[in-house]
Amino acid sequence: MSDKNQQGGIPDLSRFLANRDLIPWEKLQPYVGQYVAWTLDGTRIVASAPDRETLGLKLQQAGFNSSQVVHEYVDNPELSFHG
Amino acid sequence: MTLKFSYHRFRSPRPIWTLQNSLFRPRPTIFVTVKGPGGAWNELGLVDTGSDDTVFPGYVARIIGLDLTQAPTRTASGVGKVPAVIHLAEVILKITDGREIREWPARDGFTSTPLKSPLLGFAGFLQYFSANFQGDQEVLELTVNSLYPGT
Numbered sequence: 220m221s222d223k224n225q226q227g228g229i230p231d232l233s234r235f236l237a238n239r240d241l242i243p244w245e246k247l248q249p250y251v252g253q254y255v256a257w258t259l260d261g262t263r264i265v266a267s268a269p270d271r272e273t274l275g276l277k278l279q280q281a282g283f284n285s286s287q288v289v290h291e292y293v294d295n296p297e298l299s300f301h302g
Numbered sequence: 303m304t305l306k307f308s309y310h311r312f313r314s315p316r317p318i319w320t321l322q323n324s325l326f327r328p329r330p331t332i333f334v335t336v337k338g339p340g341g342a343w344n345e346l347g348l349v350d351t352g353s354d355d356t357v358f359p360g361y362v363a364r365i366i367g368l369d370l371t372q373a374p375t376r377t378a379s380g381v382g383k384v385p386a387v388i389h390l391a392e393v394i395l396k397i398t399d400g401r402e403i404r405e406w407p408a409r410d411g412f413t414s415t416p417l418k419s420p421l422l423g424f425a426g427f428l429q430y431f432s433a434n435f436q437g438d439q440e441v442l443e444l445t446v447n448s449l450y451p452g453t
Contacts, residue, residue, distance in 0.1 A: 234400075235333065236310070244313040259344075270416075271361040285365045286342035289333065292418040296314040296327065300348075300418075 235261035235289060244296075251295050256288035305399040307332045309440035310346065328440045334420060335396040336410070340367015345420055349433070349442060353423025354378070356395075357388055357411040362420075366393070370412060378411070386415040395427065397444075406430060406452025 239261035254274045255267040265288060266281060268274035278288060294300070309328035317323035334347040336358055343362045355378065363370050370389040379385045388411035396405045408426035422428070430450040434443040 236308070240311070244315070247313075271359055275361070275365065284341065285362075286335075286344060288344065290343070290345040294312065294418060296312050297316065299320075299327070300329070 235259065238262045247293055250293040252293070254290060254292050256283070256290055259287065259289060261289070304443050304445040305397065305402050305404065307399055307442045307444070309442065311440070330435060330442045331419065332397060332399075332422070332442070334422060336362060336366060336420070337394040337396065338363070338366030338368045338391075341365055347420035347422045349428070350421045350423050351428065351433070351435075353421040354425060355388065355411045355421075356408060356423050356426035357413055357417065357421045359417045359420070360389070360412045360414040363389070363391065363412040368393070368412070373412075376411070378413070384415075386413050388413045404446065404450075404452060406450060 235257070239257060250264065250267050253267045253269055254271050255264045256274060256278055257264055265283065266274055266277040268277055271290070274290075275285070278285070307330065310331040311326040311328050314325050314327055317325060318327060321327065330349040331346045332349060333344065335342050335344050337343075343358075343366055345362075355376075357378070360370070368391050370391060373389040373391050375387050375389050377385045378388050390409060390411055393408055393410050394405060395408045395410070396403065398404070410426045430447060430452075431444040432447050434445075436443070
C-alpha cells in the first residue's frame with residue numbers, strides 16, 4: 220500500500236481533505252470521543268483509541284509509524300469548542 | 303506566497319442555532335507536520351489566535367524523539383483557567399495547502415494536559431504569517447511575513 224510506505228514528505232493535502240470530507244457523518248459517529256489515524260489519502264481510518272498512547276500502540280502493531288498516518292480527534296459535534 | 307485553506311466543516315446532527323441553523327460547524331483546522339530528531343507527526347491542528355503558544359500533546363514529543371526532561375517550562379492557562387505546564391522545545395513545522403509547502407524552525411510547547419488537537423497559536427506559528435480569516439468564505443489565507451524564518 221503506497222500510503223503505508225510513504226516516508227518523510229508531506230502527504231497530498233488536497234487529496235486527504237477532499238477524501239476525508241466524503242466520509243459520511245454516520246460512519247464517523249462510532250469514533251466520537253476517540254483519536255483516530257487516517258490513511259494519508261484520507262479514505263479510511265486504520266486505527267482508533269480513546270487516547271493517543273493506545274492509538275500509538277495499535278499503529279505500531281499494525282506496522283505504521285507516526286508519519287504514515289494523519290491523526291485526528293473526532294469531536295462530539297454537539298459540543299462547541301471554546302479554546 | 304499565500305497559502306489558502308478551506309475551513310474544515312464538522313457535520314452536526316442538529317441545526318446549530320448560533321450559525322443560523324447550519325448543519326456544519328466550520329473551524330480553521332489545517333494539516334500540520336511537526337518534526338523532531340526521531341520522527342514526524344501529522345495531525346489536523348486548530349489555528350487559534352487566542353493561544354499565545356503553539357502547543358502539541360506531550361505524547362507527540364516522545365514519538366518525534368524529543369527529550370523534555372531538561373526542557374524549559376512555562377505555565378499556561380486556558381479558557382477554563384486551569385493552569386497547565388508546557389515544556390518548550392525547538393522543532394520543525396511544515397504546512398501545505400496542496401499547492402505550496404512551508405517549513406520552518408519553531409519553538410513550540412508540549413503538554414501532558416489532554417488536547418483534542420494541536421493549537422497553532424502566536425509563538426512559533428502565527429507570528430510568521432499575516433492571517434486573513436474570511437468568515438463569509440470559510441477560508442483562511444496565510445501569507446509569510448518578514449519574520450518568517452523558513453523556506
